[in-house]
Amino acid sequence: MTRLIALGVFLIIGVELLVLIVHDRRFVVAASGLALALVLLNIRRILGDDRQAEDELAPDDAGNLLRRWLATTETTIRWSESTRADWDRHLRPMLARRYEIATGQSQAKDPVAFNACGHMLFGAELWEWVNPNNIRRIRDGQPGPGRAAFEEILRKLEQV
Incomplete structure (x- = not known):
């Protein structure tokens, strides 16, 4: 692309010198x-080809994307039905990020407002499973909240 632009500039300068x-x-x-x-036509042609190639996914690419999404979703559901350690390691950071994005609250800016908004949105019981400060460092194998709590948290995040 940069070579094309450089050659174009030299072409324009060369044409002007020739005419002079x-x-x-x-x-x-x-x-x-x-x-x-x-x-400009060559630049447009090159940019148009790149955009067209991105827009037209091969059927195999679409199938691979769908299979990857399905595998990720199944893994996430398995983590929700697993232990608290898995929940703390995998789901809590994801849910906390989605909560920050959905509400616009940042824990770094105002921790009190962050917690208050979390309590209002999720309630005390569910907020304990989203709150990024509620991670237990001890691996005791305690069960996580389960799929129903995970679905309820996601439902409340969607409503924001």
Whole structure:
């Protein structure tokens, strides 16, 4: 792309020099405009091909994306039905990020407002499973809240 632009600039300069050497100044603007049009058309063609290639996913690519999404979703559901350690390691950071994005509250800016908004949105019971400050460092195998709590948290996040 940069080579094309550099060659285009040299083409325009070369055309202008050639027309100036011929001593017919009427054609300077027309020849420069023609050279510029050629360069811009080539740039548009190159950019259009890249955009078109991104837009047209092959059926295999779409299938791979769908399979990857499905595998990620199944793994996330398994984590919700697993232990508290898995919940703290995998789901809590994801839910806390989504909570921050959905509400616009940042724990770093105002921790009191962050917690108050979390209590209002989720209630005391569910907020304990979203709150990023409620991680237990001890691996005792305590069960997590389960899929129903995970679904309820996601439902409340969608309503924001």
